[in-house]
Amino acid sequence: MSFVLGNFLLTVAGILDSLLTVYSIVVLVACLVTWVNADPYNPIVRTLRVLTEPVFYRIRKWLPFVFIGGLDLSPIVLIIAIQLVKGVVVQSLYQLATGF
DSSP: OHHHHHHHHHHHHHHHHHHHHHHHHHHHHHHHHHHHTOOTTSHHHHHHHHHHHHHHHHHHHHOGGGEETTEEOHHHHHHHHHHHHIIIIIHHHHHHHHTO
């Protein structure tokens, strides 16, 4: 029965790793879109904003110093947080899954 739990944890770790990787790519694309000043009514741009802006807002609210002189550093803070979660939570799940 323990191999079922190990396979389940391995699957959860893989899915979480994939979702975090996709979200970090979404964050990078959203940053690139802001640099080129794309049309805000474009459906892709609107989707990127819907996916990233609530998280950026919370980071800016929690750490007000990330907005310095017109430069928004909240995407960098978010990418670092994603990497920390991938390094701690996902790797711990992988190690726990291989222990079963």
